[in-house]
Amino acid sequence: MPTLAITGHELRALAKSWLVRLWLIAAALATFFTTAGNWTTMESAVLIATLQIPFLVFPWFLVVIMLGISPVTGVRLDALADGILSRPVTRHEFLLAAWLARLVTVLAVYLCVSVPAILLITYARRPVPADDLSLYGVLVTLGVVSLVLMLLVSLAFCAGTLLRQPLLAAVVLMLIWFPLSLVLHTFSLEEFSPISLNQALPTVLQTPWRTADVAAEPGPRAEDLESLARQTSQFLSILSGGATPAREPQGSFLERGDYDDFSVPHIVLGYGIPAVAALGLSLLVFSRRDL
Amino acid sequence: MTDVAIRTEHLTKVYGGRVIAVNDLTLDVPVGAVYGLLGPNGAGKTTTIRLLLGLQRPTAGWAEVMGHRCGVQATAVRQAIGYLPTNPSFPGHLRPFEYLDLLGKICRVPGDERRRRAADLLRAVELLGATNQRISTFSTGMRTRLGIAASLLHNPTVLIWDEPTAGLDPAARRFTLDLIADQAGKRTVILATHILSDIDQICDHVGVVHEGRMIFSGSMREVRQRLRRDSFHLELDGPVETIHRLAAQLPASGGLATDVRDDRVLIVRIQDERNRAGALAEVLQHVAASDVSLRSIGAGQGDTESAYLQLLQEDRAYGFRRFDFQTPAVADANAGDHGA
Structure with a gap:
C-alpha cells in the first residue's frame, strides 16, 4: 500500500507540473505538424517512424531526462526525509514508487500523442501507396520506443541519485547520451543506439508476426563479420579524420534488406538490462545514504 | 513487554x-x-x-x-x-x-x-x-x-x-x-x-x-x-548605590559571594562551610538595616536553568577526564574481579 500511495502522490504532482503540461502540448503540436506536413508524401511506415524521432533522438529526450531526475536530489531531499522517509516505508519502496511514477508519466505522454497519430495514419485515406503496415510491427514499435524511454528515465533517475544535484545530473547525462548514441549508431547497433533503432523502425513496422528469431544461427555469419569490419573501419576513419571508405551503391531503403536481422529479444535485453541496472544502482546508493 | x-x-x-x-x-x-x-x-x-x-x-x-x-x-x-x-x-x-x-x-x-x-x-x-x-x-x-x-x-x-x-x-x-x-x-x-x-x-x-x-x-x-542549592536572589527596590554597597558589604561577613544583576537583583552565593539558614538570616538583616525594600526572594533563576548550566560547566571542567580510559576488555575484567 505505501508504494501505491507514493506512486499516486508522485503521479498527481507530476501531472500538475508545468514541465509535463508544456511537454504534452509541444509533443502533440509537433506530431500534428509532422503528420500534416508529410500527409501526402510519406508512406505510413516511414511517417510513423518519423514521428518517433523526437522521442528517440531529439528533442524530447531532454524533457525525459529532466523528468527522470530522481526526487532524492537537492532541496527536495530534506522535505522527503522529514515527510515520507521518516514514516514506516522503506527507501526501496519510496524509490521504486518515484521511478514508477516518472515512467508512467513519460509513457502516458508518449502514448497519448503517438497512438492517435498512428491510428489516424493507419486508417485514414491518403494519396500515397499503401504499404504493409502490420499490427505486430506497430506494437513492437510502441514497445521498443517505450523501452528506450524507460532506459532514459532510469538513467536520469540513477544520475540524479548519484550526483545529488539535479542540474548537474541533467547536464552530465545530456553530454553522455547524445555522443554515445552517435558512436553506437556508427556500428548500427540498434540494440543500443536509438538513432539506429529509429532507422530500423520502417522495417519493423512492416514486419509480420513471426517466430523465426528463435531459429537464429549459433555462430557469427560471414556477412556479419564483413559488416562489422566495415563499420569498424568507418568508425576509425571518422575518429582519425581520414576519408570515409566508399560504399557500394544501394537500392531504396526497404529494398536493401537493412535491419532484417532486427531482434526484439536483443532490443529488450539491450535496453532493459541497462535500465534495470541503473534502477538497481539507484536503490543501492540511496539505501546507503545519510539523510 | x-x-x-x-x-x-x-x-x-x-x-x-x-x-x-x-x-x-x-x-x-x-x-x-x-x-x-x-x-x-x-x-x-x-x-x-x-x-x-x-x-x-x-x-x-x-x-x-x-x-x-x-x-x-x-x-x-x-x-x-x-x-x-x-x-x-x-x-x-x-x-x-x-x-x-x-x-x-x-x-x-x-x-x-x-x-x-x-x-x-x-x-x-x-x-x-x-x-x-x-x-x-x-x-x-x-x-x-x-x-x-x-x-x-x-x-x-x-x-x-x-x-x-x-x-x-x-x-x-x-x-x-x-x-x-x-x-x-x-x-x-x-x-x-x-x-x-x-x-x-x-x-x-x-x-x-x-x-x-x-x-x-x-x-x-x-x-x-x-543543583547546588547554595545561591538565592533578592529583588530589591531602592537606590542603586545602596544595593551595590550592600553587595560589597556582605562578603565581608565571610562565606558569602555576591553579585548584582540589572541594578536591582542581588545574587548571593553561600560557600560550602556556611549554614544556609544562618547565611540567609544574615543577608536579610543587612537588607532590613538598609534603606532598600525587599520585593521578592528566590532560589536562583529557575532551578532547571541553573542545573543545566551547572552540568555544562561541569562537563567543560572535566576536560580530558571526559575521555573514558577503560576499554571494554579492561572494564569487563574489572567487573569480573568485582564479581569474584
Whole structure:
C-alpha cells in the first residue's frame, strides 16, 4: 500500500507540473505538424517512424531526462526525509514508487500523442501507396520506443541519485547520451543506439508476426563479420579524420534488406538490462545514504 | 513487554570521517516518560533523532525503539514513532485532509480508520477551519499543528518532536505544550529542545546533550537535586548605590559571594562551610538595616536553568577526564574481579 500511495502522490504532482503540461502540448503540436506536413508524401511506415524521432533522438529526450531526475536530489531531499522517509516505508519502496511514477508519466505522454497519430495514419485515406503496415510491427514499435524511454528515465533517475544535484545530473547525462548514441549508431547497433533503432523502425513496422528469431544461427555469419569490419573501419576513419571508405551503391531503403536481422529479444535485453541496472544502482546508493 | 521505550548504546555518528555529531551516546528512556532531550544548538539532538528514525546510519553503537533495532530499512521502528521535525515542510499543493490521508496510506492505516482519525486530528489541532486551504498558504503555527496531527495519525507508541515550539507565537506555543502534556502517560514522548522552560513545564525526565555526548540523563527530580542549592536572589527596590554597597558589604561577613544583576537583583552565593539558614538570616538583616525594600526572594533563576548550566560547566571542567580510559576488555575484567 505505501508504494501505491507514493506512486499516486508522485503521479498527481507530476501531472500538475508545468514541465509535463508544456511537454504534452509541444509533443502533440509537433506530431500534428509532422503528420500534416508529410500527409501526402510519406508512406505510413516511414511517417510513423518519423514521428518517433523526437522521442528517440531529439528533442524530447531532454524533457525525459529532466523528468527522470530522481526526487532524492537537492532541496527536495530534506522535505522527503522529514515527510515520507521518516514514516514506516522503506527507501526501496519510496524509490521504486518515484521511478514508477516518472515512467508512467513519460509513457502516458508518449502514448497519448503517438497512438492517435498512428491510428489516424493507419486508417485514414491518403494519396500515397499503401504499404504493409502490420499490427505486430506497430506494437513492437510502441514497445521498443517505450523501452528506450524507460532506459532514459532510469538513467536520469540513477544520475540524479548519484550526483545529488539535479542540474548537474541533467547536464552530465545530456553530454553522455547524445555522443554515445552517435558512436553506437556508427556500428548500427540498434540494440543500443536509438538513432539506429529509429532507422530500423520502417522495417519493423512492416514486419509480420513471426517466430523465426528463435531459429537464429549459433555462430557469427560471414556477412556479419564483413559488416562489422566495415563499420569498424568507418568508425576509425571518422575518429582519425581520414576519408570515409566508399560504399557500394544501394537500392531504396526497404529494398536493401537493412535491419532484417532486427531482434526484439536483443532490443529488450539491450535496453532493459541497462535500465534495470541503473534502477538497481539507484536503490543501492540511496539505501546507503545519510539523510 | 519492554519497560524501556528507547535505548542507545555507545551511539556515535561521524560525518565524512571529520565531523563528530554524536559521541558515544548511551541513553535509556522509560516507557511512558515525557523525556526532554536538552542541549544547545548543534549539540547533536537532531542527529540522534535521525539515527533513531533510520534516516542516518550510525558510525558505531546501536539504538532500539520498543525493542526493534533502528536502521535504514527498520519500518517497525518508524511504525512505532510519530515524528515531528523542526519547521516541518509539506507538499504545498495538498490540502490538510489529503496530506493526512496520504500519510495514513503510507503508514498502512486501514481506509475507514484513516479518514476518521484524520478528521478527528484536524479537529483536535484546530485546523478544521482550514481544511479547504492548500498547505502552502499555512502559517508556521498551522504547519506545526498539522505536523503534530501527522505525527499522531498512525497512533504511535513513541512521539519524537524536534523543537516543536520553534518559531511559534505564545498562543501556539501554549497550545503545543498543552498537547504534549495531554499525551503524557498515553505515550512515550521525546521532546528535543534548547528551551529550558518547555522542559521545566512538561517533562518528567531529561537528558542533557553537550557536544554530541549525553552528560546527564535522569528524572527531573534528580536533575534538580544535582543543583547546588547554595545561591538565592533578592529583588530589591531602592537606590542603586545602596544595593551595590550592600553587595560589597556582605562578603565581608565571610562565606558569602555576591553579585548584582540589572541594578536591582542581588545574587548571593553561600560557600560550602556556611549554614544556609544562618547565611540567609544574615543577608536579610543587612537588607532590613538598609534603606532598600525587599520585593521578592528566590532560589536562583529557575532551578532547571541553573542545573543545566551547572552540568555544562561541569562537563567543560572535566576536560580530558571526559575521555573514558577503560576499554571494554579492561572494564569487563574489572567487573569480573568485582564479581569474584
